[in-house]
Amino acid sequence: MQLQRGSSQDGELHYHYSWHQQGQPVNFSFQLPEQSVHQHISSFRRYSPQLEHTLMRQALQQELGRQNIAGIQVELPPTGFPLPLKVTARHAADARVLQQQLTAHLQQARQDYLQRIYHTELTLKPNRRVIMIDHPRIVADALHDLLPVAAALQQKFPYTTTREISQFLLDWLQRIPYQELYDRNMSSAAGFLPPLQLIQQHRGDCDSKVVLMAALLRLLLPDVPLVIVYLPEHAIIGIGMQSQSSDQQLRLDGQNFVLADPTGPALQQVGEIAKHYQLYLQPGIVNYRKL
Incomplete structure (x- = not known):
């Protein structure tokens, strides 16, 4: 796939993609405001356990200063998530109440940090607690910035089916250079790029491409159910549409989802998933999350 990029004096960034599909030339173009690209989901950051621990300790010290109860001692481990707390006071009842209050305060400080950087804590099967990127929230917050891309798709396909537009998105995204996903259990998000950053940098891992595809489908087909399906070191998308006999699909919560993998570089069709993931x-x- 060839990509031509340019900019105009009015602050618009131009993207023109061209490739061949089944021997036929394919072209796709759109413009994005340069300001939108630079400001897109600007608070997204990679998760840092060290920073999280520092922020929680600061929150704890502030709360202890506000409480100002005489005779209190609070012990924390030197590193790692500072729970459970060990609280001692002159009266055991005071210690129990304060421990509950401080624990709740620390948990809230932790949630505030994760939310600020677009992360969340989830339990993945089989009973694995992980911190990972909040993909559904990024999809929702990316919709406005992706309106120019969705408008270009709508103009290119004024009358189309869910399968046809999904296949076009696959054809496009699979050709964007692949960037490896780092270990999901490490929660580093080292390879993830929010949608406009993926477009600007012209690269992305499986999570990044799935999020971009999901956001564009949500804009173009707002009533179509969507899920992100998490596989070992991989992510794919499930689309609630009419299936064909050859489709790889999954039934979740009473709804059938046709699966698709925009990752590349393999050029796969809607409903086609690599055999080593089908197990x-x-x-x-x-594991999955609804969008």
Whole structure:
């Protein structure tokens, strides 16, 4: 795939993609405000356990200063998540109440940090607690900035089906250079790029491409159910549409989802998933999040 980029004096960034599909030339163009690209989901950051711990300790010290109860001692481990707390006071009842209050305060400080950087804490099967990027929230917050891309798609396909537009997005995204996903359990988000940054940098890992595809489908087809399906070191999208006999699909919460993988570089069709991932596509064991 060839990408031509340019900018105009009015602050618009121009993107023109061209490739061949089944021997036929394909072209796709759109413009994005340069300001939108620079400011897009600007508070997204990679998760840092060290920074999280520092912020929580600061929150704890501030709360202790506000409480100002005589005879209190609070012990924390030197590193790691500072729970459970060990609180001692002159009266055992005071210690119990204060421990509950401080624990709740620390948990809130932790949630505030995760929310600020677009992360969340989830339990993934089988019973694995992880901190990971809040993909549904990024999809929702990216919709406004992606309106020019969705408008270009709508103009290119004024009359189309869910499968046709999904296949076009696959054809486009699979050709964007792939960037490896780092270990999801490490929660580093080292390879993730929010949608406009993926477009600007012309690269992305599986999570990044799935989020961009999901956001554009949500704009173009607001009533179509969507899920992100998490596989070992991989992510794909499930689309609630009419299936074909050859489709790889998954039934979740009473809804059938046709699966698609925009990652690339393999050029796969809607409903086609690599065989080594199909083992994990079982309703009772697969991890997913609705969009």
